[in-house]
Amino acid sequence: VQREQYFLLYNWFGCPLYLQVILAFCWVYIRKYQSRQESEVISTITAICALAIALITSALLPVDIFLVSFMKYPNGTYKEWAANNETRQHIENTVLYGYYTLYSIILLCVFLWIPFVYFYYEEKDEDNSNKCLVNLTLLPFISYCITLLLTFVPLESPPNRNSTQWEKVQYLFEELGSSHGLAALSFSISSLTLIGMLAVITYTAYGMSVLPLNLIKGTRSILYERLENTEDTEEVEHQIDKLKAKCADGRPLSMRDRRNLQDLEAKLQVLRRQGRHLEIAERNCCNKVGSALRPMKILLGVFFILVALLFFVTLFISNLDKALHSAGISTGFIIFGTNLTNPLNELLLALQPVFPLDYVLITIITMYFVFTSMAGIRNMGIWFFWIRLYKIKPQRTRPQALLFLCMILLLIVLHTSYMIYSLAPQYVMYGSQKYLLQTPLPTADPSQGNHTAAITKICDADAPEDQCTVTRSYLFLHKFWFFSTIYYFGNWAFLVVFLIGLVVSCCKGKKSVIEGEVDADDSDFSDDEYVH
Numbered sequence: 001v002q003r004e005q006y007f008l009l010y011n012w013f014g015c016p017l018y019l020q021v022i023l024a025f026c027w028v029y030i031r032k033y034q035s036r037q038e039s040e041v042i043s044t045i046t047a048i049c050a051l052a053i054a055l056i057t058s059a060l061l062p063v064d065i066f067l068v069s070f071m072k073y074p075n076g077t078y079k080e081w082a083a084n085n086e087t088r089q090h091i092e093n094t095v096l097y098g099y100y101t102l103y104s105i106i107l108l109c110v111f112l113w114i115p116f117v118y119f120y121y122e123e124k125d126e127d128n129s130n131k132c133l134v135n136l137t138l139l140p141f142i143s144y145c146i147t148l149l150l151t152f153v154p155l156e157s158p159p160n161r162n163s164t165q166w167e168k169v170q171y172l173f174e175e176l177g178s179s180h181g182l183a184a185l186s187f188s189i190s191s192l193t194l195i196g197m198l199a200v201i202t203y204t205a206y207g208m209s210v211l212p213l214n215l216i217k218g219t220r221s222i223l224y225e226r227l228e229n230t231e232d233t234e235e236v237e238h239q240i241d242k243l244k245a246k247c248a249d250g251r252p253l254s255m256r257d258r259r260n261l262q263d264l265e266a267k268l269q270v271l272r273r274q275g276r277h278l279e280i281a282e283r284n285c286c287n288k289v290g291s292a293l294r295p296m297k298i299l300l301g302v303f304f305i306l307v308a309l310l311f312f313v314t315l316f317i318s319n320l321d322k323a324l325h326s327a328g329i330s331t332g333f334i335i336f337g338t339n340l341t342n343p344l345n346e347l348l349l350a351l352q353p354v355f356p357l358d359y360v361l362i363t364i365i366t367m368y369f370v371f372t373s374m375a376g377i378r379n380m381g382i383w384f385f386w387i388r389l390y391k392i393k394p395q396r397t398r399p400q401a402l403l404f405l406c407m408i409l410l411l412i413v414l415h416t417s418y419m420i421y422s423l424a425p426q427y428v429m430y431g432s433q434k435y436l437l438q439t440p441l442p443t444a445d446p447s448q449g450n451h452t453a454a455i456t457k458i459c460d461a462d463a464p465e466d467q468c469t470v471t472r473s474y475l476f477l478h479k480f481w482f483f484s485t486i487y488y489f490g491n492w493a494f495l496v497v498f499l500i501g502l503v504v505s506c507c508k509g510k511k512s513v514i515e516g517e518v519d520a521d522d523s524d525f526s527d528d529e530y531v532h
Contacts, residue, residue, distance in 0.1 A: 019052075026051040033378075033397040043399035046117045050109050050406035054413045057102045058370050061417050061428070061473050062363045064095050066356075068469045069431035074353070076434040076456045076467075088469060096472045103189045106410045110192060118403050186476065189414065190483045196411035197490040200419065202383075204369060204412060205494050207376025208308040209501040214379075215301030218294060220510045222287070226278045233271045240264050277514040287513065307368065311423060312498060314344040318422045319491050332484025338426050345424040349458060352432040362427070365420060373412045377405055417473050418487050419494075429474045430459035435467035 026048045034044065071082035071091070082088050243261045247253050253261065281287055290297070321340040322333040338345055344365075351358040382390040382404045390401030421428040436454040459468035478484055 019056075022052050022055050023048070026055070029374075030402060033392055033394055034402060035396050035398055038398055040399050042120075043117055043403060046114060047399075047402040047406050050114060050403075050410060053102070053105055053109065054406070054409045055370065057106065057410075058366050058413045058416055059363070060095075060098060060102060061366060061420060062359055063098075064471045064473050065362060065428065065431040066359050067091055067095060068471050069433055071469060072433050072435075074434065074456075076436040076454075085466075092469065092472055096476070099472060099476055100185060103414070104185065106414065107185075107188060107192065109410055110407055114403050114407050118400055186479045190480055192411060193414040193418070194483070194486060196413070196415035197418075197487060199408050199412045200369075200373070200415045201490060201493050201497050203376035203380060203408065204373040205376070205497040206380060206501040207372035207374070208311070208498060209505045210379050211372055211375040212301040212304035212308060213502075213505040214511060215297045215304065217510050218297065219513045219515070222278060222282045222513050225512060225514075226275070226282070229271060229275050229278060233268065233275065236264055236268045236271060240268065274514065281513045308372075308498070310343060312495060314342055314423050315419075315491055316495060317342055318425065319488065319495075322488060329485050330481070332478060332481035333488040334478055334481070334484060335425070342424065342426075345426050348424050348427040349432075352458075358427070358432055362420070362424075365423070366416060369416045369419060370409070370413065373409060374405075377408060382408075415487075418477050419491075421474065421477060422487075422491055426458075426460060429470055430463075430468050431471065433459040433468050435459055435463050 030044060030047045030051065034047075070079075071088060072078055078088075082091075240261065243253065243257055243264070246257065317340050318338075321338060321342070322335055325339045326333040326335045348358050348361060351361060378392045381388050381392055382401055390398060390404060392401060392405060417428075434456050437457050439453055439455055457463070477487075
C-alpha cells in the first residue's frame with residue numbers, strides 16, 4: 001500500500017542524479033570564488049557540503065506541498081493508498097522527521113561544524129595554542145543545548161526511586177525523545193530562523209533589486225575603461241614626477257609632500273593592476289560571449305525585476321491582510337485563508353489543473369530566494385554591523401569568507417519557508433487539495449426527503465479536518481506565536497529594505513568589467529593568482 005509514497009520520496013531525495021547536480025553546482029560555485037593560494041581541503045569540503053545542505057533543505061517545502069496534494073484526486077476524494085488515516089499520518093510524520101533531520105544538521109553546522117573549521121584555520125601556529133581556541137568553539141553549542149534541556153525537558157527523577165544509573169540515563173533519553181525534546185529542537189531552530197530573518201532582510205532584499213538591474217544595465221565598455229585607465233595612469237605619473245622634481249637638488253620633501261607621494265604611488269600601483277586586469281578581460285572569451293548574449297541578459301533582467309515587484313506587491317497584500325483580519329500580536333498575526341486577493345496565491349491555484357506547473361512554480365520561487373540571496377551576499381560582502389569583514393571576489397575569496405557565506409545561506413534557508421508562506425498562505429497550507437462539500441438540493445415536494453449534491457471545493461480554513469491535510473511546514477512555522485509575530489514585522493522591514501535597495505541600484509551607474517577584482521587593500525601576489 002505504501003509503495004507509491006516511498007517511490008515518490010525516493011524520486012525527490014533518493015535520486016542520485018538530483019544529488020549529483022546539487023553537488024556539482026556547489027563544487028563549481030565554491031571553486032569559482034575560492035582563493036587558489038589560501039584554499040584548504042577541509043574548508044572547501046565544509047563549504048561545499050554546507051551549500052548542498054542549504055539547497056536540499058530549500059527543496060523540502062515543495063516536496064511537502066506535493067505529498068499532501070498527491071494524496072487526493074482532482075475530484076476531492078482520497079486515493080486508495082491514502083484513504084486510511086494511519087497511512088496519511090505516517091506520510092506526514094515522515095515529512096516532519098525530514099524537517100527535523102535537515103534542520104538539526106543546519107543547527108550542527110551553524111553552532112559546531114563551521115565555527116570549528118573557521119577557528120581551526122584562522123590561526124595556524126606550531127604550538128598548541130590553536131587547540132585551546134578550537135575547544136572554545138564547542139562552548140556556545142554545549143551551553144545552548146544545556147539551556148534548552150533545562151527549559152523544555154523536565155529533568156525529574158525516574159518513577160522508580162531504586163533505579164540504577166543506567167535506568168536513569170535511559171529515562172533521560174526517553175524524555176528527550178518525547179514531545180518535550182521536539183519542542184526544544186523546534187525552539188532552537190526558530191531562534192536560528194530569527195537570525196536568518198535578519199540575513200533575508202539584509203541580503204535577499206538587496207539581491208532581489210541588484211541582480212535584475214545589473215543584468216539590465218550591463219557593464220561598461222572595456223575599450224573605454226582601458227582608455228580611461230591609461231589617461232589616469234599618465235596623470236598620476238606626471239604628478240609623481242613633479243613631486244620628485246622638488247627634491248632633485250637634494251632638498252628633502254616636506255611631510256605633506258611625502259604623504260602625497262605615498263598616496264600617489266599607491267594609486268599608481270592600483271591603476272597598473274587595473275590595467276593588467278582590463279587587458280586580461282579584453283582577451284577573455286567569456287566576456288565576448290557575454291556581449292553576444294546581451295539581449296538575453298536584458299530580457300532575463302526584465303523578467304527578474306517583474307518577479308521581484310510581484311513578490312513585493314504580494315507580500316504587502318499578505319501583511320496588510322494579517323494586519324486587518326488577524327487576531328493581533330497575541331496570536332502571531334495568524335490568519336486562516338486569504339481575505340484580500342493575493343496575486344501569487346491565485347496564480348498557484350489557477351495552475352493546479354495543469355500538472356505539474358504549480359509545483360514547478362513553487363520550486364522556482366524557492367530557488368529564486370536562494371539565488372538572489374547569493375547575489376546579495378556576493379555584491380555586499382560579509383558585514384558585521386558597519387564593519388566589512390570579507391569580500392566575495394572570483395578566485396580570491398578567503399576560506400573564512402566562504403564559510404561565512406555558507407553559514408548565512410543556511411540561516412536564510414530557515415526563513416525562506418515563512419517568506420513563501422507569506423507570499424501564498426493558502427497554497428502553502430494545503431497545496432492543490434480539494435474536498436467534497438455536501439450541499440442540499442431544493443425539492444418541489446418536501447415529502448420526498450432531503451437530497452444533497454457533492455460540490456468540489458479548494459481546501460481552505462473552512463474545510464473539515466478529515467478532508468484536508470495541512471502541510472508540516474505550516475505547523476512547524478506556527479509552533480510558537482511570538483516567533484510568528486517577529487516574522488510579521490520582519491516582512492515589513494524586508495519591504496522597506498527592498499525599496500531602498502531598488503532606489504540605490506537604479507541610481508548607480510554601470511559596473512566595471514573588473515568590478516571587485518582590484519582593490520587598494522589587495523596584495524600584489526593576488527594578481528599573479530588571478531592570472532594563473
